[in-house]
Amino acid sequence: DAMVIQNPRYQVTQFGKPVTLSCSQTLNHNVMYWYQQKSSQAPKLLFHYYDKDFNNEADTPDNFQSRRPNTSFCFLDIRSPGLGDAAMYLCATSGVAGETQYFGPGTRLLVL
């Protein structure tokens, strides 16, 4: 079945230790999104790719970076995680930008 996969599902890191979250998709969608979601809040868009074109949200901290080496994979790098970065990180894809998004199960990040 076509899907969006996120690994790992749970990630524990130490304060200041770089961490990478991964997302892959078998839907062959052009657009990939990374969201941060804190408890009982709406998903907050960090950035998105339209093919290889990277689009950063104005309020996304520089601490967050992303890579998309090919259509199928996208990575979220947090260079120096702080306690405030503990959250669920959601990856999503879309075949047509602005229309239906297909979400992965999320990676829950814990910062110690």
Add this chain to the structure above:
Amino acid sequence: SQQGEEDPQALSIQEGENATMNCSYKTSINNLQWYRQNSGRGLVHLILIRSNEREKHSGRLRVTLDTSKKSSSLLITASRAADTASYFCATESNFGNEKLTFGTGTRLTIIP
């Protein structure tokens, strides 16, 4: 903030009753979407309604859109315990910026 507002924030009803959630937004839109999120999971797309549509149905779901009031409602009929989840509306603005803005969400609890 362009984030939408959802009302109520939380809703508890008996199984079999109907549940209605409302969403208000601030900018002109191309489409409005509703998503469901089970606790600790990714979001699942439920329905998309375009700005030139007023009502849409999918199974037990009915969505209305009033662009003059910048509001939408989601009705779930004959609720089931499995409908317990958070429900988010999301809008694509007509600025063509390839992304969705999510509302604050409604936490729905179905009491068996």
